[in-house]
Amino acid sequence: MDTSELHARGLRRRKKLFGEADVAERMAAAGEFGAPLQNIINAYVYGDIWERPGLSAEARSLVMLGITAASNRPAEFRVHAKGALTNGCSKQQVQDVLLLVAMYCGVPAAIETNRIAAEIFGEAPAAATDPAAKA
Amino acid sequence: MDTSELHARGLRRRKKLFGEADVAERMAAAGEFGAPLQNIINAYVYGDIWERPGLSAEARSLVMLGITAASNRPAEFRVHAKGALTNGCSKQQVQDVLLLVAMYCGVPAAIETNRIAAEIFGEAPAAATDPAAKA
Amino acid sequence: MDTSELHARGLRRRKKLFGEADVAERMAAAGEFGAPLQNIINAYVYGDIWERPGLSAEARSLVMLGITAASNRPAEFRVHAKGALTNGCSKQQVQDVLLLVAMYCGVPAAIETNRIAAEIFGEAPAAATDPAAKA
Amino acid sequence: MDTSELHARGLRRRKKLFGEADVAERMAAAGEFGAPLQNIINAYVYGDIWERPGLSAEARSLVMLGITAASNRPAEFRVHAKGALTNGCSKQQVQDVLLLVAMYCGVPAAIETNRIAAEIFGEAPAAATDPAAKA
Amino acid sequence: MDTSELHARGLRRRKKLFGEADVAERMAAAGEFGAPLQNIINAYVYGDIWERPGLSAEARSLVMLGITAASNRPAEFRVHAKGALTNGCSKQQVQDVLLLVAMYCGVPAAIETNRIAAEIFGEAPAAATDPAAKA
Amino acid sequence: MDTSELHARGLRRRKKLFGEADVAERMAAAGEFGAPLQNIINAYVYGDIWERPGLSAEARSLVMLGITAASNRPAEFRVHAKGALTNGCSKQQVQDVLLLVAMYCGVPAAIETNRIAAEIFGEAPAAATDPAAKA
Numbered sequence: 114m115d116t117s118e119l120h121a122r123g124l125r126r127r128k129k130l131f132g133e134a135d136v137a138e139r140m141a142a143a144g145e146f147g148a149p150l151q152n153i154i155n156a157y158v159y160g161d162i163w164e165r166p167g168l169s170a171e172a173r174s175l176v177m178l179g180i181t182a183a184s185n186r187p188a189e190f191r192v193h194a195k196g197a198l199t200n201g202c203s204k205q206q207v208q209d210v211l212l213l214v215a216m217y218c219g220v221p222a223a224i225e226t227n228r229i230a231a232e233i234f235g236e237a238p239a240a241a242t243d244p245a246a247k248a
Numbered sequence: 249m250d251t252s253e254l255h256a257r258g259l260r261r262r263k264k265l266f267g268e269a270d271v272a273e274r275m276a277a278a279g280e281f282g283a284p285l286q287n288i289i290n291a292y293v294y295g296d297i298w299e300r301p302g303l304s305a306e307a308r309s310l311v312m313l314g315i316t317a318a319s320n321r322p323a324e325f326r327v328h329a330k331g332a333l334t335n336g337c338s339k340q341q342v343q344d345v346l347l348l349v350a351m352y353c354g355v356p357a358a359i360e361t362n363r364i365a366a367e368i369f370g371e372a373p374a375a376a377t378d379p380a381a382k383a
Numbered sequence: 384m385d386t387s388e389l390h391a392r393g394l395r396r397r398k399k400l401f402g403e404a405d406v407a408e409r410m411a412a413a414g415e416f417g418a419p420l421q422n423i424i425n426a427y428v429y430g431d432i433w434e435r436p437g438l439s440a441e442a443r444s445l446v447m448l449g450i451t452a453a454s455n456r457p458a459e460f461r462v463h464a465k466g467a468l469t470n471g472c473s474k475q476q477v478q479d480v481l482l483l484v485a486m487y488c489g490v491p492a493a494i495e496t497n498r499i500a501a502e503i504f505g506e507a508p509a510a511a512t513d514p515a516a517k518a
Numbered sequence: 519m520d521t522s523e524l525h526a527r528g529l530r531r532r533k534k535l536f537g538e539a540d541v542a543e544r545m546a547a548a549g550e551f552g553a554p555l556q557n558i559i560n561a562y563v564y565g566d567i568w569e570r571p572g573l574s575a576e577a578r579s580l581v582m583l584g585i586t587a588a589s590n591r592p593a594e595f596r597v598h599a600k601g602a603l604t605n606g607c608s609k610q611q612v613q614d615v616l617l618l619v620a621m622y623c624g625v626p627a628a629i630e631t632n633r634i635a636a637e638i639f640g641e642a643p644a645a646a647t648d649p650a651a652k653a
Numbered sequence: 654m655d656t657s658e659l660h661a662r663g664l665r666r667r668k669k670l671f672g673e674a675d676v677a678e679r680m681a682a683a684g685e686f687g688a689p690l691q692n693i694i695n696a697y698v699y700g701d702i703w704e705r706p707g708l709s710a711e712a713r714s715l716v717m718l719g720i721t722a723a724s725n726r727p728a729e730f731r732v733h734a735k736g737a738l739t740n741g742c743s744k745q746q747v748q749d750v751l752l753l754v755a756m757y758c759g760v761p762a763a764i765e766t767n768r769i770a771a772e773i774f775g776e777a778p779a780a781a782t783d784p785a786a787k788a
Numbered sequence: 789m790d791t792s793e794l795h796a797r798g799l800r801r802r803k804k805l806f807g808e809a810d811v812a813e814r815m816a817a818a819g820e821f822g823a824p825l826q827n828i829i830n831a832y833v834y835g836d837i838w839e840r841p842g843l844s845a846e847a848r849s850l851v852m853l854g855i856t857a858a859s860n861r862p863a864e865f866r867v868h869a870k871g872a873l874t875n876g877c878s879k880q881q882v883q884d885v886l887l888l889v890a891m892y893c894g895v896p897a898a899i900e901t902n903r904i905a906a907e908i909f910g911e912a913p914a915a916a917t918d919p920a921a922k923a
Binding site for chain 2: 621622623624625626627
């Protein structure tokens with residue numbers, strides 16, 4: 114596939130996941146200096162990796178929350194917590210991801226991310242269905 | 249709940265997930281010196297956090313693979329890759345978790361974990377059903 | 384021991400160490416979403432690990448400063464710097480912990496934590512007794 | 519060499535690299551509490567390591583940008599981005615360092631540092647000469 | 654550009670940098686399971702990022718040594734130390750990169766990487782020309 | 789103080805702490821390539837920072853165990869576990885440091901270090917005196 118198609122496809126997915134306005138703002142903030150990095154993000158990350166069929170949207174978001182919390186990236190955790198809400202993750206799922214983070218990466222890794230998740234998921238509806246039946 | 253019950257419950261889960269022999273070996277290797285840490289692992293990690301109902305067994309394993317790869321813990325990644333096989337994760341799911349790790353934690357974080365996962369999942373059957381319908 | 388007793392014991396210790404108001408504020412900020420994490424902190428961290436008799440209060444605080452600085456957690460370093468003051472650590476002890484951090488984790492790991500410690504310990508009295516006789 | 523000479527030599531270099539005002543402000547902010555750490559920075563880091571002849575000023579700055587971005591130290595990355603400008607690094611060089619960081623440490627490691635570099639290098643003149651002929 | 658061209662271009666560069674045999678061995682070791690990750694490495698890392706003209710080959714290798722040492726990836730450091738030799742870096746340059754790592758990431762980050770570099774660069778000829786005139 | 793004096797003083801301390809043979813072997817292994825790093829270790833780390841009077845030998849060793857475990861440096865943890873034995877730390881102290889590491893840096897950070905400490909401290913005599921009265 115041509116990389117310009119990858120880029121276009123990734124940008125569409127990114128906007129669907131995080132909202133047109135947020136993505137536009139982040140790309141504008143990157144400016145000309147940040148354009149090559151934005152190309153990596155759009156074409157390679159969202160245009161390729163996020164398009165792979167191995168994971169459901171929900172599972173991919175839960176894994177992203179684990180990864181960004183484990184690698185001490187609270188700003189990216191916030192971005193992906195919003196994406197997790199779009200992808201239908203429940204409050205209980207996010208809580209349980211962060212409790213794994215607490216025990217496997219240490220309590221401090223879970224404290225700030227819990228605060229961020231509480232802002233975004235605190236008022237989210239509880240899982241409607243038996244969570245054990247889902248991802 | 250009494251902590252001795254937590255401990256017993258966690259040890260049962262750990263053995264079911266990783267096999268009697270492996271857990272017995274790890275606990276013996278810890279010796280008397282490591283007994284308090286083994287208590288944390290059995291009672292608090294497996295007896296409490298892993299018993300929570302928010303995540304399916306499959307999703308919990310996928311998140312664990314993301315967390316251990318992201319935090320540069322290949323020995324623990326190996327343990328949880330075996331657990332992921334027990335929990336029914338597919339080769340494609342694990343591949344896709346590691347491609348997220350490659351892009352969000354850097355390619356070196358995915359290289360050694362890919363090698364470990366290939367040992368354990370290389371011969372695993374492909375997902376029988378449409379992965380998008382699962383975790 | 385029952386986990387509710389662990390929780391109560393840990394909460395008492397936490398309040399003694401960091402002050403009633405600070406702990407109440409942190410627990411309120413965690414909200415319902417953060418309640419399971421707060422339970423881990425109260426019951427398992429402060430109700431169990433901090434109750435162990437192997438370390439003096441002073442040595443435990445000095446180790447906590449090393450651990451939180453080494454793992455790039457300045458917000459938690461601040462919390463434990465206040466705890467170190469409560470536990471009787473001296474300005475010289477904290478300075479020397481941070482110089483070990485500078486040499487073993489790199490100068491940047493010591494810069495922000497030095498600034499935080501200077502706020503909290505800058506005006507602390509010098510150690511009254513021969514430090515070699517203490518922890 | 520006497521350590522007081524190392525200190526004086528390092529302080530001169532630091533001021534030349536980052537500006538008199540910035541260094542004076544940072545040393546004042548460190549206060550009496552931070553004086554031993556400032557001594558390490560002046561004498562051992564700038565008075566010894568930065569005086570070594572193995573690397574050109576330009577290459578040393580590019581390596582510093584890679585190191586501080588890779589180890590999740592955005593405040594220090596900012597300091598050394600200013601130093602890189604003083605040392606004659608070009609916008610294209612800094613962009614390319616950060617794209618290596620994106621692929622080898624993960625995209626989040628490059629996002630905040632890109633924003634910082636864009637502030638400092640966004641308006642910097644393009645490399646005047648063939649970059650392949652330089653560092 | 655089509656991604657298959659990126660892949661072919663990257664693979665050519667990788668083989669030139671690390672040797673045909675090494676790359677063939679690494680790709681074979683990755684197996685079918687690791688093929689998507691190898692595609693990222695060939696197409697996106699070597700076919701795109703390493704082709705960018707902002708950095709000289711020498712400077713790119715020095716930055717790679719800083720990045721892999723700073724992020725605690727000794728196996729990747731070894732790969733890129735060999736690449737640095739191919740790219741014409743001198744023993745003194747690599748020594749000085751690792752002394753920056755020692756001071757900015759802590760002495761332990763430099764110990765194992767020094768041992769690896771000594772294996773590869775210990776017998777390398779000293780820089781033939783004035784290093785200040787190079788990268 | 790002259791840096792050659794710092795170096796001689798640090799080397800004496802290092803040999804006293806870790807044994808003549810171990811230090812000689814490590815310095816020989818570093819070779820000519822590693823000589824500048826060995827100078828940093830001898831002069832700046834052991835000749836300066838370890839000579840500071842703020843911490844008792846015992847407390848400094850306990851902090852070092854916390855720092856090296858927290859920053860994922862098992863080889864350096866082993867070196868300092870031997871130093872901790874020399875400095876009179878007890879089995880209980882080391883156990884309790886590693887339980888703090890487990891809760892604040894995650895269980896995987898404590899597993900390998902526990903195994904190392906058990907080798908070195910497993911047979912160490914229990915603290916002879918009330919540990920609360922010591923560091």
